[in-house]
Amino acid sequence: MKKLLFIATLILFVSCSKDNADIDYRTQNDEEIQAYLAANNLQAQKTTSGLYYIIDEQGTGAQATFTDRVKVAYKGYLTNGTIFDESQTGLSFPILQNLIPGWAEGISLFKEGGKGKLLIPSHLAYGGKKNGKIPGGSVIIFDIELIYVNYVTENDAQIQSYLSDKNLVAEKSSTGLYYIIDEAGTGAQPTKTDNVTVAYKGTFLNGTVFDQSNTNGISFNLNEVIEGWTEGITYFKEGGSGTLIVPAHLGYGNLDYFTIPGGSVLLFDVNLIKVN
Template sequence: MKRKFLFLLLAVFGAVAFCSCEEEVDERESDELLRLQAYMSIHYPDARPTESGLYVIIVQEGTGATPSNSDFLLFEYTGQNLDDYVFETTNKATAKLYDIYSPQIHYSAKYIQYNLSVPTIIKGLEEGFSHLKEGGVAKLIMPSKLAYGNTRHQGLLPYTSVIFDIKLNKVVAKPEEYEQQLIEEYISENYPDLVIEDALVDGIYILESTLSDGFEIELPDSIGHEDVVKLYYTGTFFDDWVFDTNVIKIAKENDIYDSNRDYTPISVTVDTSDTDGSSTHIKGFSLALKNLQTSTDAKIIIPSEFAYGKNGSSVINPYTPLIFDLKILTKTSLEDEGESVE
């Protein structure tokens, strides 16, 4: 009897605790919505929310396409709460102004796929883009249920309404064609005397290739199948932002130095990258090296097909062509490498 009473008591206590938690959540959400409504009545008294609760304030009408499912969107944004606390931005000057600047962040337009079946952005932005056309500028004001909900984000507390100032730069229906356009524009602007077709070899664009200097070097030698090549590299985007390097001086100059990293030449085995799953180097390195020589400095463009592809990485947008400055040192054969290990 006592055991039954204890179980009953625990069940009642649990139900009360569960109800009190629900009431607390409901209270926080209702407080948030009251504050959001007060903010809107002062700043945008004529604005009306969509069915979901999103406020869309069009600042500038766009003249281009409206985003469709699976399009890629290139856009700039600044996010803040109702108290003007800026927590995120794609603009370097804005980041510095609000004291959130970090040299490790690449401040540039975001490029994402607008995927309604597998969302890649918060609900408020997803819905907001459906009200914009290419070239449009808008202010999207949303409750936390359309943003970060009951979680913390970049200094924001749970149940925080947010404001995004958005500029939709471009709607891209065919990302491969857009990437090719970017490559050709870059070459035309920076290498006007270079014939694009002549620069393209095995899918890689070789912009420069010169004999290395500054230290004792061996005579240049061609690079072939299963050669193991040692090299230094620096990877940049088309705006010259350095995203990766194994050159310690360049890493320090660009505020990406990592004391836990070994800044020594990497070894790339030609024709084995990304084929057996053992290589950590992108396929573009192997393709480029077959058309270069040892003891040379080279500048190349690797299209995304041979780099990080349609998914990108944590610091690289999808369908992003990359520039690499290479200092190609020496080579050995894969067979020689095996013998040295033994």
């Protein structure tokens, strides 16, 4: 079983098992971290795992959990100041728990928009073996900014930019779904458990079509489709048409789904033909 941390274009692996080198470095690493903090006049918190962290800004958005996707800007360096990697604009990591334990734990201490520092002993990073530019048994330090948790904030900014560029006005629901009603329709209005027949075309924000029906539409139960459809179709009556702009958390989430990349905003032109 392996854990990995994607850093720039590298894939770095760390074993879940512990060897003697890991155990031997714990006391040494802890002393090294405390010496670094004292030398740089820093105050840090220490967790039960041995991770040290400093929260400069807590952040005000969502707080990351181990199963979340995160986007983080960071600089990674050793206690002697040697930088081994950095990303000023930030990189996305699909699942937080798949990163090295020091990151998985440390990032979960911040909320979206938060900034701070993680001081990670080797048993929570790459152990006693050399890993790229990182010597075996090294304490590694990261200055981090948690830019996004999942795609909620990022998708919302993408959608608003799209609407502005296209000079469109949309309604936004409490869930984060955007919708435009071109024709409200005059027939029956479905509930979230109804079976409906809908003609549609699904595109990404760049206009690329990923799926579409014919003009006769397809029939399905509204409680068996993505949340953006379950909610969005109920805003129309029979004969109604318009557009649903579905953020990833109401669509297919953080991970790739067939031809739909993880985190994608989906746009659907829909025509509610019938409530069955």
